[in-house]
Amino acid sequence: MHIPDIKIAVDGYSSTGKSSFAKLIAKEFSFLYLDSGALYRAVTLFAIRNGLTGENGSVDAAALSASLPEINVSFRNADDGSHTYLGDECVDQDIRTIEVSSYVSPVAVIPEVREFVDRILRDYGKAGRVVMDGRDIGTTVFPDADLKIFMVADVNVRAMRRLKEMKASGSDADFDTVLENLKTRDYIDSHRETSPLRQAGDAIVLDNTNMTLEDQMVWLRDIVRSRFGD
Numbered sequence: 329m330h331i332p333d334i335k336i337a338v339d340g341y342s343s344t345g346k347s348s349f350a351k352l353i354a355k356e357f358s359f360l361y362l363d364s365g366a367l368y369r370a371v372t373l374f375a376i377r378n379g380l381t382g383e384n385g386s387v388d389a390a391a392l393s394a395s396l397p398e399i400n401v402s403f404r405n406a407d408d409g410s411h412t413y414l415g416d417e418c419v420d421q422d423i424r425t426i427e428v429s430s431y432v433s434p435v436a437v438i439p440e441v442r443e444f445v446d447r448i449l450r451d452y453g454k455a456g457r458v459v460m461d462g463r464d465i466g467t468t469v470f471p472d473a474d475l476k477i478f479m480v481a482d483v484n485v486r487a488m489r490r491l492k493e494m495k496a497s498g499s500d501a502d503f504d505t506v507l508e509n510l511k512t513r514d515y516i517d518s519h520r521e522t523s524p525l526r527q528a529g530d531a532i533v534l535d536n537t538n539m540t541l542e543d544q545m546v547w548l549r550d551i552v553r554s555r556f557g558d
Contacts, residue, residue: 329357329549330557331357331556332474334456334556335459335460335470335472335473335474335475336350336459336473336474336476337460337461337465337466337469337470337473337475337476337477337528337531338459338460338461338477338479339465339466339477339479339525339531340461340479340480341486341510341514341517341525342486342490342510342513342514342517343481343486343487343490343493343510344481344486344536345481345536345541345544347363347365348541349461349536349541349544349548350363350459351410352541352544352545353459353545353548354459356545357459359457359458360410360452360455360457360459361458361460362403362449362461363412364460364462365462365463366420366423367401367412367448368436368441369412369423369424369428369432370401370412370419370423371396371399371401371435371441371444371445372423372428372436373414373419373428374395374399374414375387375431375435376427376428378395381431385431386434387434387435387438392435392440393438393440396440396444399444400414400415401413401448402448404418421497424493425494426499426501426506426509432513433512433517433520436463436517436520437516437521438522442468442522446468449469449470450470453470463517464523464524466478466528467523475551475552475555476528476530476531476532477532477548478527478531478532479533479535479536480535481535483510483514487503487510490510491503491506
């Protein structure tokens with residue numbers, strides 16, 4: 329299927345499968361895949377490693393903001409897809425731990441951090457033919473995206489998906505902890521002052537509670553055909 333040089337924004341709640349879906353879109357249409365959440369997680373990992381986080385999810389916002397010029401986060405493509413780097417270190421596994429998950433929302437609400445990440449994402453998106461997933465892509469990063477998708481799913485289903493992902497990567501966690509973490513992140517993401525999680529007015533909702541990835545791709549192909557022709 330042919331698709332023109334467009335920008336696709338995939339937004340939605342945590343663990344709705346945004347990244348997996350966006351990666352398949354990128355593979356099928358030869359787009360560049362950008363994972364905004366991975367950048368926020370990499371900044372969060374930097375904060376944890378440098379003692380800028382405290383108890384009960386607290387983050388030293390001023391110190392982290394002052395440290396942004398020394399943080400080098402990037403995407404690097406390989407035969408098996410895109411990988412996230414902090415400096416010269418691939419941190420794909422490190423940024424998916426429950427510790428990083430516990431701090432990423434407080435980090436992501438810091439205006440200076442959001443501006444920092446948005447600049448990186450916009451630079452990657454200048455060439456077009458990109459698919460990007462996150463929480464404010466269609467509303468803030470790429471409000472001019474040609475196709476905007478907003479993903480939702482039942483929170484219990486999301487928690488089970490997240491738990492399976494963490495166990496597969498070797499992390500030790502339990503369902504109740506993951507569920508509460510998701511609920512907390514949903515609230516923080518939806519109520520932050522800077523670029524809160526919300527559905528763009530022109531976004532199409534995809535509820536994938538009972539859908540496989542292939543079901544979602546069938547859904548997407550129908551959307552692409554109706555909007556951009558085959």
